[in-house]
Amino acid sequence: MPISSADLVARLKKGDLRAASRLMSRAESNDDETLSSLGAIYRAAGRAHIVGLTGVPGSGKSTLVSKLVETIRKDGRRVGVIAIDPSSPFSGGAILGDRIRMTNLVMDEGVFIRSMATRGSTGGLARSALTAVDILDTVGFDVIIIETVGVGQDEVEIAKASHSTLVVSAPGLGDDVQAIKAGILEIADIHVVSKCDRSDSNRTITDLKIMLAMGVNIAIKDRGGKPLWQVPVVGTSSETGEGIDTLIATLDRHRDVHRTTELGEERLRNIAEYRTFKTAEDLLRSQFYKSTNKRIQDVVEQIARRELDPFTASNDLLKKIAF
Amino acid sequence: MSLPIRVLLAKVGLDGHDRGVKVVARTLRDAGMDVIYTGLHRTPEEVVNAAVQEDVDILGVSLLSGAHMTICPKIMRLLKDKDAEDTIVVVGGVVPDEDVIPLRDMGVKELLLQDTTPKEIVARLEKLVQERGPR
């Protein structure tokens, strides 16, 4: 007889990491008993600094996370990492390889790494990743970093649900400003240019700065017009360690600005709103699938024969959802 | 919604022969599983820590160096120490026949050797998870 999720939550609140990892799996599998425990976890959470980190594939995100965490650990803060990679659109399976770059962290008891797959467009990622954040927060991690690939909408949303969002660009991945192409320029609170040990990194920094100066992302001001946050560009190298301390200091400063000004309240409200919509969407979707599962065949046949249309059918089906 | 089976594939020890583990990773992904790959030259401690944090259904250890009788007992003991005994451990690679029974006795659930076909691997892993039941 498996242990109940409620018991796991009790253990979680006492700092039990094994309970944390099991709860993450259960939450992801959407089983009812666990879903009913998630509220308690959310309410217990709220202490951690949540950092979203995104960028195009191969921009050095995982390597940067590993360096960042190693350095943050030096002042004793405990760090959780959620590393998200895309699923195969064909099979729904995934090969998750971010851990390879974080091998130096594996033996550190103050670090917890969890790999997750995006599961395509079913919206499953956002919820389970955010639940995982709640779990890590509740179990006592001070900083939680979510690494996502900046390619799809879903992945970018994750970064939006964080307190501070880092967008990583790297030299040598093509001439354009990658963040623009990927549609993630605007979401950055801090821009990072990785691989600064490479000679071509200066160009990437300059290009990015020009883009920012062109007004894509100007200073964020308070109601009185006083500038609160100017999006900076920080160059780092995971090879030499250059810029890592600056990046951490910048992150901490961003956190402090948010904690002490109206910016933070607004951010928290946005996150809360996002999470509510996301949760509702998820619930709706899963209930929709659950309760239409058997009926759908018939309906589909009728729609295919054009005896029925998808609009009327969906309306009907939605009305019949059992909660 | 049933979740994909989560598998952690690890190359433990010093040998770097990854042809087999890569074919398996791809096979499992194409069968819809989530595969966490931890890379080459890992220690038993590193692999078990990862498996526990990832809460995988299956821990697949690939070894061609002949050191399985040293490495596997360590892995089984560490899993126990970390309250993760319900992790299904399978071993892949080159294992001489006389080591099969000792490995099974220490709790290794399945041996996937050179000639096990992709389909068979998927079938056996799915069966193991099903037999274990919910957790």
Add this chain to the structure above:
Amino acid sequence: MSTLNKMDPTQLAKQLELWEDTEVSAFLNKQPEREDEFYTLGGFPVKRTYTALDTKDIPIDDIGLPGQYPFTRGPYPTMYRSRYWTMRQIAGFGTGEDTNNRFKYLISQGQTGLSTDFDMPTLMGYDSDHPMSDGEVGREGVAIDTLADMEALFDEIDLENISVSMTINPTAWILLAMYIALAKRRGNDLNKLSGTVQADILKEYVAQKEYIYPISPSVRIVRDCITYCAENMKRYNPINISGYHISEAGSSPLHEIAFTMANATTYVEEVVKTGMDVDLFAPRLAFFFVCQADFFEEIAKFRAARRVWAKIMKNQFGAKKAESMRLRFHCQTAAASLTKPQYKVNIMRTTVQALAAVLGGAQSLHTNGMDEAFAIPTEEAMKIALRTQQVIADETNVANVIDPLGGSYFLENLTTQYETKIFEILEEVKEKGGTIKLIEEGWFQKHIADFAYETALKKQDGQKPVIGVNKYVEEDEKADIKTHPHDPTTADRQISRLQNVRATRDNDQIESLLNKLLEVAKDETKNIMPITIELVDAGATMGDIVEKLRTIWGTYRENPVF
């Protein structure tokens, strides 16, 4: 009627067409062929038969004569008519003493060269008492930590009179240093030593994955081995540029050769950059290929490899000496083709592969033991493998004519197809930014992984028959096999000698030499060999040296591709 050398293409084409329309189609009506299309293992389409039409466009000079540019037919003008290939069975397990005994046994059985396999800790640069070495000491090869082990390994073996091959890569330069230090202690003339270290680090990143440092310092070490040997060891091959492991990692035979050539040209470029004349070192570059199951394809592969290398050295690097252009290779039958079920069938597989290697003109050959799908081979298995070569050499007469398949329509055609495709791939590598960049991006690795995956699927559905595995399977087979036993005292014996060396050496001297090593390592213009020789002579362990350099070079971590 025209004779063979005066054939009229138009007439022949007509004849061929007529044949298809009459004889062939009549037969096909009665019974279709086994397959609609036939392919080599490497995926080259194969026609029903080949005629002079398939060779008419091949320049006659490309085929040439044995020992003549472009060496398609063999690197030497007399080949096996003067001396058979070197029969070189690899051996290595336990401590230096254990392997030394096996060496002496093989020599007594008629083996003509030595070849050494090292255990994983030695290959990866860990001392035997390092935690990473636990369970692996002396298991898959012989354990070497210090010069004292090397002394035991070659006890009573005259290094000036037998060629010794050492299969080792990231730590090759340390083993080579030990070999040199040992020879110096014995008063040998370095210029009389023959043999080789594998030292092909690039294929490690691509295929076998035995690496320690990042690519750039690793390639520099290889460069240093090559230049050191060119200046001090006239008969020694400082590198064996290897396709074998690329193939074992799953690649097609075409990629085996093409990727090996990409690696080889990278090394040549590195050495040329130091200002050394290409003809000074190129004659000592040696190659190592697998011989797989597709008989004619493998022979064509070897012939094409020789032709491609000759053209590269002449046209791309401006080599002047014939020795710089002629490719010499060691060959091993394919371990990946061995099966556990009905394991004795492995003897036949190995025999056919060995025959292809000989017909393909190999300079030295290792035939696998029938039990290698279980463990490292027993003495008995090694003996049969060696006898296989001796039968081919002494009983079949195949060694009496050089390149007996030369001129075969099919083989010449396939050889030329191989050549064309290899050059196409090399061109692609260049366009995409060069070998090292593509290694970092996993380009080679992806090709290998793809072919490996396809092979696994083809075995699964029977498209690639493997006797005993997916065809003619014996359900209730019990393997009656005695495998090579691992001696449980190995690690203790090894570690006690290691610790003894550490206790008796001058540690201050080691420390100061290690610091000097760092200085040399930091200065790319210096050669790392002399200081390493000094270090091992003073009793430094392999781990001492490897770890010291890790402090400045770090550890390579790959981006795996699937």
